Structures are given as structure tokens and as C-alpha cells.
Amino acid sequence: xxxxxxxxxxxxxxxxxxxxxxxxxxxxxxxxxxxxxxxxxxxxxxxxxxxxxxxxxxxxxxxxxxxxxxxxxxxxxxxxxxxxxxxxxxxxxxxxxxxxxxxxxxxxxxxxxxxxxxxxxxxxxxxxxxxxxxxxxxxxxxxxxxxxxxxxxxxxxxxxxxxxxxxxxxxxxxxxxxxxxxxxxxxxxxxxxxxxxxxxxxxxxxxxxxxxxxxxxxxxxxxxxxxxxxxxxxxxxxxxxxxxxxxxxxxxxxxxxxxxxxxxxxxxxxxxxxxxxxxxxxxxxxxxxxxxxxxxxxxxxxxxxxxxxxxxxxxxxxxxxxxxxxxxxxxxxxxxxxxxxxxxxxxxxxxxxxxxxxxxxxxxxxxxxxxxxxxxxxxxxxxxxxxxxxxxxxxxxxxxxxxxxxxxxxxxxxxxxxxxxxxxxxxxxxxxxxxxxxxxxxxxxxxxxxxxxxxxxxxxxxxxxxxxxxxxxxxxxxxxxxxxxxxxxxxxxxxxxxxxxxxxxxxxxxxxxxxxxxxxxxxxxxxxxxx
Amino acid sequence: xxxxxxxxxxxxxxxxxxxxxxxxxxxxxxxxxxxxxxxxxxxxxxxxxxxxxxxxxxxxxxxxxxxxxxxxxxxxxxxxxxxxxxxxxxxxxxxxxxxxxxxxxxxxxxxxxxxxxxxxxxxxxxxxxxxxxxxxxxxxxxxxxxxxxxxxxxxxxxxxxxxxxxxxxxxxxxxxxxxxxxxxxxxxxxxxxxxxxxxxxxxxxxxxxxxxxxxxxxxxxxxxxxxxxxxxxxxxxxxxxxxxxx
Numbered sequence: 001x002x003x004x005x006x007x008x009x010x011x012x013x014x015x016x017x018x019x020x021x022x023x024x025x026x027x028x029x030x031x032x033x034x035x036x037x038x039x040x041x042x043x044x045x046x047x048x049x050x051x052x053x054x055x056x057x058x059x060x061x062x063x064x065x066x067x068x069x070x071x072x073x074x075x076x077x078x079x080x081x082x083x084x085x086x087x088x089x090x091x092x093x094x095x096x097x098x099x100x101x102x103x104x105x106x107x108x109x110x111x112x113x114x115x116x117x118x119x120x121x122x123x124x125x126x127x128x129x130x131x132x133x134x135x136x137x138x139x140x141x142x143x144x145x146x147x148x149x150x151x152x153x154x155x156x157x158x159x160x161x162x163x164x165x166x167x168x169x170x171x172x173x174x175x176x177x178x179x180x181x182x183x184x185x186x187x188x189x190x191x192x193x194x195x196x197x198x199x200x201x202x203x204x205x206x207x208x209x210x211x212x213x214x215x216x217x218x219x220x221x222x223x224x225x226x227x228x229x230x231x232x233x234x235x236x237x238x239x240x241x242x243x244x245x246x247x248x249x250x251x252x253x254x255x256x257x258x259x260x261x262x263x264x265x266x267x268x269x270x271x272x273x274x275x276x277x278x279x280x281x282x283x284x285x286x287x288x289x290x291x292x293x294x295x296x297x298x299x300x301x302x303x304x305x306x307x308x309x310x311x312x313x314x315x316x317x318x319x320x321x322x323x324x325x326x327x328x329x330x331x332x333x334x335x336x337x338x339x340x341x342x343x344x345x346x347x348x349x350x351x352x353x354x355x356x357x358x359x360x361x362x363x364x365x366x367x368x369x370x371x372x373x374x375x376x377x378x379x380x381x382x383x384x385x386x387x388x389x390x391x392x393x394x395x396x397x398x399x400x401x402x403x404x405x406x407x408x409x410x411x412x413x414x415x416x417x418x419x420x421x422x423x424x425x426x427x428x429x430x431x432x433x434x435x436x437x438x439x440x441x442x443x444x445x446x447x448x449x450x451x452x453x454x455x456x457x458x459x460x461x462x463x464x465x466x467x468x469x470x471x472x473x474x475x476x477x478x479x480x481x482x483x484x485x486x487x488x489x490x491x492x493x494x495x496x497x498x499x500x501x502x503x504x505x506x507x508x509x510x511x512x513x514x515x516x517x518x519x520x521x522x523x524x525x526x527x528x529x530x531x
Numbered sequence: 532x533x534x535x536x537x538x539x540x541x542x543x544x545x546x547x548x549x550x551x552x553x554x555x556x557x558x559x560x561x562x563x564x565x566x567x568x569x570x571x572x573x574x575x576x577x578x579x580x581x582x583x584x585x586x587x588x589x590x591x592x593x594x595x596x597x598x599x600x601x602x603x604x605x606x607x608x609x610x611x612x613x614x615x616x617x618x619x620x621x622x623x624x625x626x627x628x629x630x631x632x633x634x635x636x637x638x639x640x641x642x643x644x645x646x647x648x649x650x651x652x653x654x655x656x657x658x659x660x661x662x663x664x665x666x667x668x669x670x671x672x673x674x675x676x677x678x679x680x681x682x683x684x685x686x687x688x689x690x691x692x693x694x695x696x697x698x699x700x701x702x703x704x705x706x707x708x709x710x711x712x713x714x715x716x717x718x719x720x721x722x723x724x725x726x727x728x729x730x731x732x733x734x735x736x737x738x739x740x741x742x743x744x745x746x747x748x749x750x751x752x753x754x755x756x757x758x759x760x761x762x763x764x765x766x767x768x769x770x771x772x773x774x775x776x777x
Contacts, residue, residue: 003775004775056740108775112774112775214533215533229532229600229676230532231533300761303753303757304754304757304758304761305750305754305757306735306749306750306751306752306753306754306757307750307753314774320774333775334775335775371535371536371537372535372537373533373534373535373536373538373603374535374606374607375603375604375605375606375607375681377681378678378680378681378682380680380682380685395682397606397608397681397682399608400606400607421533423532423533425532425678426677426678471740472667472671472738472739472740472741473737473738473739473740474738475671475674475675475738477675477676477677480532482533522677522678523678525678525681527533529533
């Protein structure tokens with residue numbers, strides 16, 4: 001039996017009667033009382049994820065740490081030594097297959113520091129971080145109430161309360177827009193950003209199979225830094241990125257802390273969100289079919305390839321260097337979760353074949369994709385995302401389009417229809433809080449709200465500002481997103497609509513993009529993945 | 532970006548095969564072995580051929596990423612065409628750079644300066660360039676890929692322009708070290724090999740802020756050191772797990 005059991009933050013109604021939340025607040029307060037340059041401080045830990053406080057990163061306006069609406073009142077001095085900054089800060093791993101293991105170690109290190117502070121103040125020695133399971137029953141899509149009260153029960157300021165947390169609709173109602181939540185909080189026109197746990201039905205960590213879309217559950221093969229070319233893994237994209245975007249939200253004056261990697265870990269809800277993401281990884285691993293990479297380049301981490309190593313400060317002024325091999329089995333770390341159940345998954349290939357009119361049973365055992373990937377078409381110029389959205393036309397190459405059609409026609413014999421992906425590349429801008437919903441095949445002039453079947457997916461632009469900076473560490477190439485549009489292509493095929501060499505793609509921001517956001521999509525392309 | 536794994540492997544293996552073949556030919560090439568192949572006759576046809584051979588030997592490994600990128604950005608039916616256009620643009624830049632450098636080397640030979648003076652001067656220039664902000668700008672340029680057009684003439688132009696710009700960044704980054712072997716009166720092949728290793732290693736590093744610093748072998752040295760450390764002193768998983776023991 002593990003010593004540390006992470007439990008649901010919604011236990012005891014998600015209030016301070018939940019002892020995990022009460023002691024979390026006590027620990028956070030102790031860490032917030034320390035100076036920025038103290039490795040045991042809340043601020044130092046936030047900067048390990050990312051920061052806008054060093055001269056290299058502070059833009060001199062929002063999101064600079066000196067320009068954030070408090071609470072929390074974020075210090076900007078004293079900065080740690082240049083060596084500490086170089087070793088510890090700005091480590092977060094995104095658009096990478098290191099996304100799950102790096103964040104697991106990060107949580108454990110923070111938890112160790114919090115636990116020390118909690119024990120010193122009379123709390124339990126086996127305290128563990130609670131998780132916010134926004135997919136839970138009832139109203140668990142709402143942020144636990146302990147995070148929304150300005151004061152704790154004894155009247156002291158609540159360290160879990162954050163001003164710059166605006167929610168999906170920007171009205172300070174903080175919830176995760178799951179299917180259930182969207183019934184309680186009907187979305188305004190133009191909002192299509194439903195968050196799901198669909199990635200739990202993936203069966204490949206990196207790559208694809210009949211159950212899994214590229215780039216796979218855990219993320220694409222990558223080093224510590226991997227350029228601007230790769231998309232997020234399926235767990236990272238939905239629910240991780242979308243949760244950051246929607247919980248943080250934005251108003252006309254400011255964006256929420258959670259929307260930007262250089263601010264996100266200042267918000268105490270960050271760690272409960274990541275505890276849930278980590279729990280989802282543990283759930284995924286609890287299925288014996290789902291294995292983490294065995295590639296030594298993953299197991300040994302980026303340090304084995306000469307890149308930065310994962311390193312965390314630990315209590316007692318020590319540090320912990322780790323690699324994915326050290327954290328890929330939760331039980332070996334003396335940790336578990338109180339709930340590792342998941343909803344049953346369907347048979348994605350069977351559903352596809354039924355959609356294509358193929359009768360008969362189909363094995364639910366995933367089969368590997370052949371990963372023969374080729375370009376099908378592109379649009380011809382960058383797309384600026386403004387106001388309520390923009391459309392562009394992807395020109396398809398006739399012969400490759402016919403290959404897709406043939407694979408769909410032959411699906412009855414091969415059981416291997418092509419997968420089709422929409423690729424948004426070179427997405428640049430300054431407004432991380434934006435979420436874009438992408439529609440495929442929407443008729444000209446049609447209202448997207450009336451065509452939910454044509455929604456290919458929603459992407460959160462978490463990390464946009466950094467990826468758009470040409471500051472040397474980044475090349476300014478922006479973010480990339482990959483959306484599996486096979487379902488829509490199947491529908492077009494069945495409806496005899498896959499006979500044109502053009503495909504209309506409509507990109508709709510969930511809320512109108514501010515005028516100065518300058519969000520652009522450099523190129524929209526379509527790829528097929530066949531066997 | 533979304534890649535075809537088999538095509539990526541094809542590019543990687545093909546370019547490693549090309550560099551291997553080029554090195555074998557270079558070792559056997561009397562022109563390159565005799566070091567003064569180019570300088571004596573100021574970019575004659577044979578000097579151009581030797582330069583091309585040297586280019587293939589030294590640069591093929593650093594072209595893996597751009598080749599993979601351009602092929603992934605092209606229709607399968609156009610991959611070869613786009614690759615060749617990129618390679619043509621890249622080679623044209625380097626042939627111009629080669630003509631200039633070989634002319635410089637020839638001028639040095641006819642100047643009457645003692646060879647060691649020229650070699651020492653170019654070495655110092657190459658070292659200073661290696662540490663300079665301009666070098667980092669060029670290296671960052673080598674890492675920058677942008678979306679390419681896919682159809683008809685626009686695709687051809689983009690592939691060619693990508694080759695030209697990538698070649699320009701590459702030549703801007705490497706020119707000084709590439710000049711050095713041309714000035715040596717002996718050890719030409721060894722200098723070529725050392726330069727090729729440096730060029731390969733410095734591309735392992737990602738983009739970085741522009742500034743003065745030594746750069747080039749850092750990541751390669753860290754890989755070697757890390758691998759040795761892991762062999763000599765492996766950290767069992769239990770050591771880390773013990774941190775969280777009750």
C-alpha cells in the first residue's frame with residue numbers, strides 16, 4: 001500500500017472541511033511567504049515551470065510578473081543567481097513526449113516541499129496533493145469552492161484565491177466545459193470548446209494505431225527542446241491545454257494566470273489540474289495494453305542526449321535529478337490515487353466501419369497503423385484569426401484525394417480506411433488565452449453553431465506567446481496542431497461530398513479575439529495516414 | 532509537422548550513405564589528398580568537382596532535418612523533385628562560396644606570405660567567428676523552417692528558395708572553418724574531418740540567444756560524458772524511489 005494517496009479535491013464538497021485542501025492552503029501560504037530566490041518558495045517553483053521575471057523574459061508589461069493583478073502579490077526581487085536560473089527555471093516540457101514524466105516529477109518535488117511545511121505546522125506526514133477531476137460526477141466540473149473564497153474560515157486571506165482566473169466565458173465563473181458542464185452553463189454563441197477525456201481510449205504513447213490518432217497519447221518523439229514543428233500529444237492537447245485556456249480565461253483587461261506557461265504555476269489550481277493529468281496517465285497505464293516508451297531516449301531523458309536534465313529543488317536545500325525511467329511507475333514512488341477507474345471505451349475502428357456502411361463485427365483489438373503519411377493538400381496563404389473567425393480553402397491534390405476515397409471504398413475488404421489529419425502550422429500571436437474551434441466543410445456563410453458534426457476539434461493556444469518569440473531560445477515559428485478529421489471525411493464520403501479538390505476550413509475563436517492579439521495560422525494542410 | 536517514419540529513415544540512411552561514399556572517394560582522390568587541388572588552378576572544373584565532393588562528405592549529415600522537412604511538406608509524387616530543387620539551391624550557394632574561398636586560398640599562395648601566417652590568421656578569424664553573435668544568427672537560421680507551398684511552380688520556387696536560404700545560413704555559419712583546410716600544406720583530409728565533426732556537433736544544439744560565447748562541442752561532449760557516467764555509475768530506479776519512501 002502506497003504511503004501517499006492523492007484524493008479527490010471535491011471530497012467534503014471541495015471546501016476547507018476537506019483536510020487535503022485545508023493543509024494545501026497552509027502549505028501554499030508558507031511557501032508564498034518566502035522570497036523569490038529561495039528554492040523552497042512558491043515563486044521559485046512557479047518559475048521552474050516558466051517565468052516572465054528575469055531580464056531576458058520580462059516584457060516590461062503584462063505578462064511580466066510585476067504587472068499581474070493580485071492576489072497573489074507576486075514578487076519580482078530578489079532574483080536567484082544566474083546559475084540557479086540556468087539550472088532550475090523554465091524547464092516545462094510541452095509538445096513533447098516528456099510532457100507526462102517531467103510534470104510528474106515537478107508535482108512530486110512541490111509536494112515534498114509542501115509536505116515539509118505542512119508537517120512543521122502540525123499537519124499529516126502523509127499529506128498528498130488532491131486532484132481536480134473535472135470529469136467527475138455531479139458538479140465536479142466546477143472549481144472546488146475552496147479556490148474561490150477570498151478568505152479562509154478563520155478570516156485570514158486565502159492563498160488559494162487568485163484574481164486573474166476568469167473562466168471559460170470570462171465572467172469569473174470557473175468551471176471546466178465538459179459535456180455535463182455545458183448543460184449547466186449553456187455556451188454563448190460561437191463557443192464550441194468542449195473538454196473531453198477521450199485520450200484515455202488511446203492505446204499508443206507515441207504514434208498511432210486503430211484506436212489512437214497521431215501523435216499519440218503521450219506526445220511526439222522529441223528532445224528537451226524540439227523546435228516549433230511538433231504538435232502536443234493527445235493528453236496534452238485535450239484536456240491539458242484546453243483546461244489551461246478555459247480555467248484561466250480572459251477579460252478585456254487581462255488574461256488568466258493559467259493561460260500562459262510563464263504564469264500558470266503561480267495559480268494554486270495549476271497543481272490540482274496537473275495532479276488530474278498525472279492521474280489520467282496512471283489510469284492509462286493501468287490498462288496492460290498501454291505501455292510507456294521503451295526507447296532509451298525517452299527512458300533516460302533529454303540529459304542522456306546532452307540536453308538539460310530534469311532537476312528539482314528538494315527540502316533541506318538538496319536537489320533531485322530525474323529521468324522518465326525514475327517516474328514511469330507510480331507505485332515505485334510510493335504514490336497512488338484513490339480512483340484509477342475509467343469509463344469503458346468503444347471500438348473506434350468498428351464505429352468507423354459502421355459509419356462507412358461496412359456491416360459485421362470488427363475486432364476491438366487495436367492494430368498498428370502503417371504510418372505511411374503523405375501530404376494531401378494545403379491552403380495558399382496565412383490566415384489571420386479575427387473577430388468571430390476566418391475561413392480558408394485547402395486545395396487537395398487530386399490523385400492523393402482519390403487514394404483516400406479508394407481506401408474508404410475498400411474499407412469492407414481491408415478494414416483499414418485511411419486516417420485524415422488537419423494540420424495547423426506556424427500558429428503565432430500574443431494571446432495564449434485563445435481557444436480555436438476548427439470546422440471542416442462548413443458551407444459558405446453558414447453559422448458554425450448549427451453544424452456541430454463538422455467540428456474537427458478545439459485547440460488551446462497555451463504557450464503561443466513564447467513559441468512566437470524569435471528570441472533565440474525559440475525561433476518564432478509558433479505552435480502546431482494536429483486534428484484527426486477522419487470522422488468528418490467519412491461523413492463526406494458517405495454523403496458523396498468527397499469529390500471536390502477543395503476543402504473549406506473555418507477557424508472560429510471561442511470568444512472574439514482581442515484586436516491586438518495578432519493570432520495567425522501560417523498554413524493549413526491535410527495529411528493522410530494509410531496502411 | 533507530421534512525418535512518414537519510413538521516409539525519414541530513408542533520408543537519414545541515404546544521407547549517411549552519401550557521406551560515407553564521399554569520404555571514401557575523398558580519401559582516394561588525388562586532388563583532395565594533394566591538398567593544393569583547388570588553390571593551384573582557381574576553381575577549375577576539377578577543383579569544382581573536388582569541392583563538391585568535399586561538400587557532400589562534410590555537409591550531408593547536417594542536411595537530414597531539412598531534407599525530411601521538405602519531403603514531408605511535399606506531395607509524395609513531388610518529393611524527389613522538391614528534394615533536388617532544395618539540393619540545387621543549397622549547392623549553388625556553396626559553389627559560389629567555394630569559388631570565393633578557393634580564390635582566396637590561391638591569392639594567399641601567390642602572395643608570398645609564409646603559409647603558417649595565413650593559417651594562423653584564418654584560425655584566429657574562424658575561432659572569433661565561432662564565438663561571435665553573427666555565428667549564432669547563422670546557426671539559428673539553419674534551424675528555422677517555415678511552411679512551404681505544395682502546388683506547381685510555387686512549390687518549386689519555395690523548394691529552391693529554401694535551399695538557397697538554408698545554404699546561405701550554412702555557408703555563413705561554416706565559411707571560416709571551411710577555408711582553413713584549403714590553406715594547409717599538409718593534413719588537408721584531417722582538417723576536413725575535424726571541421727566536419729565540429730559542424731555536425733554544433734548543429735546538435737538547438738537555437739540559442741545571440742551573443743558572444745564559445746559554441747560547438749558542448750552538447751556532443753555532454754552526450755559522451757553522460758553515456759560514460761551512465762555506464763560507470765548507473766542510478767537504479769530504487770534510488771530515486773527511495774526519496775519518497777515513508
